[in-house]
Amino acid sequence: MLDALAHLGRAGIGAIRRLGRGHLLAASMLLGSGEVLRRPGLLVTQLHSVGVLSLVIVGVSGLFVGMVLGLQGYHVLSQFGSAQSLGVVVAASLVRELGPVVAALLFAGRAGSALTAEIGLMKATEQLSGLEMMAVDPIRRILVPRLYAGFLAMPVLAALFSAVGVLGGWFVGVGLLGVDDGAFWSQMQAKIDFHEDVVNGVVKSLVFGFVCTWIALFQGYDAVPTSAGVGRATTRTVVHSSLAVLGLDFVLTALMFGD
Amino acid sequence: MDRSEAQGEGTPPLVRIRNLCFSREGRPIFDGVDLDIPRGRVTAIMGPSGTGKTTLLKLIGGQLRPDAGSVEVDGRNVHALGKRDLYRLRMRMGMLFQSGALLTDLDVFENVAYPLREHTRLPESAIRKLVLLKLQAVGLRGARRLMPSELSGGMARRVALARAMALDPMMILYDEPFTGQDPISMGVLVRLVRRLNDASRLTSVLVSHDVQETASIADLIYVISAGRVVARGTAQEVMASDSPGVRQFLQGLPDGPVAFHYPAPPLAQDLLEAA
Numbered sequence: 181m182l183d184a185l186a187h188l189g190r191a192g193i194g195a196i197r198r199l200g201r202g203h204l205l206a207a208s209m210l211l212g213s214g215e216v217l218r219r220p221g222l223l224v225t226q227l228h229s230v231g232v233l234s235l236v237i238v239g240v241s242g243l244f245v246g247m248v249l250g251l252q253g254y255h256v257l258s259q260f261g262s263a264q265s266l267g268v269v270v271a272a273s274l275v276r277e278l279g280p281v282v283a284a285l286l287f288a289g290r291a292g293s294a295l296t297a298e299i300g301l302m303k304a305t306e307q308l309s310g311l312e313m314m315a316v317d318p319i320r321r322i323l324v325p326r327l328y329a330g331f332l333a334m335p336v337l338a339a340l341f342s343a344v345g346v347l348g349g350w351f352v353g354v355g356l357l358g359v360d361d362g363a364f365w366s367q368m369q370a371k372i373d374f375h376e377d378v379v380n381g382v383v384k385s386l387v388f389g390f391v392c393t394w395i396a397l398f399q400g401y402d403a404v405p406t407s408a409g410v411g412r413a414t415t416r417t418v419v420h421s422s423l424a425v426l427g428l429d430f431v432l433t434a435l436m437f438g439d
Numbered sequence: 440m441d442r443s444e445a446q447g448e449g450t451p452p453l454v455r456i457r458n459l460c461f462s463r464e465g466r467p468i469f470d471g472v473d474l475d476i477p478r479g480r481v482t483a484i485m486g487p488s489g490t491g492k493t494t495l496l497k498l499i500g501g502q503l504r505p506d507a508g509s510v511e512v513d514g515r516n517v518h519a520l521g522k523r524d525l526y527r528l529r530m531r532m533g534m535l536f537q538s539g540a541l542l543t544d545l546d547v548f549e550n551v552a553y554p555l556r557e558h559t560r561l562p563e564s565a566i567r568k569l570v571l572l573k574l575q576a577v578g579l580r581g582a583r584r585l586m587p588s589e590l591s592g593g594m595a596r597r598v599a600l601a602r603a604m605a606l607d608p609m610m611i612l613y614d615e616p617f618t619g620q621d622p623i624s625m626g627v628l629v630r631l632v633r634r635l636n637d638a639s640r641l642t643s644v645l646v647s648h649d650v651q652e653t654a655s656i657a658d659l660i661y662v663i664s665a666g667r668v669v670a671r672g673t674a675q676e677v678m679a680s681d682s683p684g685v686r687q688f689l690q691g692l693p694d695g696p697v698a699f700h701y702p703a704p705p706l707a708q709d710l711l712e713a714a
Binding site for chain 1: 522526558
């Protein structure tokens with residue numbers, strides 16, 4: 181009994197320490213933000229790595245999610261004689277929720293895990309120590325450009341997800357199920373509010389981008405420098421990021437749309 | 440100018456360690472170590488695996504903080520320095536890691552150019568000349584467009600040595616430079632350490648457990664065991680030491696002050712418990 185209690189206490193203290201280290205790292209990265217202005221080339225390289233290389237998976241996923249929304253939406257709306265509103269349903273679902281959330285989950289799985297593995301391996305192969313001994317701060321030089329790349333790439337990926345999703349919904353609704361083309365677009369245009377829907381979606385994806393990238397970088401930087409340690413850190417990145425995205429989505433939705 | 444004059448005999452040591460205590464997860468690594476690294480010499484720190492030789496280099500470089508005691512480099516207490524001053528001091532030190540620690544996404548040329556690009560505003564033409572000269576010194580000018588993954592272990596360490604030399608430091612710390620090398624690579628590295636030290640008037644600190652190779656180039660040897668310095672002197676003096684710990688290490692004896700068996704309860708007790 182006492183052993184179990186001691187084990188629980190140790191685990192709790194370990195988790196709180198890890199949380200503290202994570203926040204200290206976030207503070208150090210934010211304090212070192214000037215690096216991206218001094219060396220924009222580093223940011224561009226990372227934007228390519230975390231953003232451009234995630235385009236295909238985000239685009240293809242958006243297409244399928246939009247097609248499913250088109251099918252499901254048509255099925256439900258046609259029972260109430262409102263099949264012409266399919267464009268609004270598809271666009272609102274994507275721009276408000278599915279775009280930011282699913283793109284963030286995909287981002288955590290593709291770019292987040294890659295970031296953790298990269299930083300963890302740099303630690304395991306003493307590259308980070310090597311930078312420190314060359315009087316180069318690895319937080320500013322390696323982590324900060326990646327943090328801002330994730331932060332900036334996320335809204336663009338979410339926008340792409342939503343745009344391709346709308347096209348998928350249009351293809352199924354208008355192309356296959358016979359919804360009127362004009363009604364699909366005009367109702368969407370009339371009902372989707374720029375501030376309420378689009379801006380809130382962008383705010384969500386900025387928050388998700390920062391949190392997912394921060395978690396990925398911290399897990400890599402804090403990883404036990406062995407192959408098993410890096411593997412565990414990569415898993416933790418995907419799990420923690422996914423839970424953080426879903427939890428934060430509820431909080432942000434409540435703040436944005438709760439009455 | 441005789442050799443002792445050239446090596447700064449009579450001048451204060453470059454590295455001065457006093458009463459150094461350091462423990463990791465409750466296990467003491469150093470327990471009151473005193474150690475001086477003279478300027479201009481090749482000083483070797485030797486000892487069995489797990490005695491904290493690499494840890495000592497990290498303490499000298501300020502990557503780890505001691506529990507007690509002080510580490511002074513060129514008269515400055517490393518652990519009392521702020522981050523900016525510590526980084527300024529590190530620009531005057533080079534460190535050769537056991538793995539080489541080359542940046543894997545940069546080729547050989549860019550790895551060596553890296554500290555120059557980070558810390559100087561030299562024009563590209565000057566950086567090119569400096570990098571080629573450093574690579575020439577380690578015999579790898581022709582390998583400048585290879586990626587780290589295309590290098591052998593010995594070549595990677597030579598590139599790392601060229602990178603450590605890029606800013607013309609006052610001191611280079613070598614972490615197990617000879618481990619896992621074939622005889623040719625080892626011979627190359629041994630000669631390079633000595634030649635670069637003398638040609639560039641460096642101070643070299645060499646952590647190793649390769650007895651013969653290290654003894655052949657070191658001016659001064661410290662042997663560390665069980666958290667303390669157990670021998671200090673020239674290679675001949677250390678070889679002649681009658682300390683049991685030093686004799687066990689130098690002669691490669693399986694049992695002695697460093698026990699063959701890891702601490703454990705009696706075998707019979709363990710076997711009976713298993714039954």
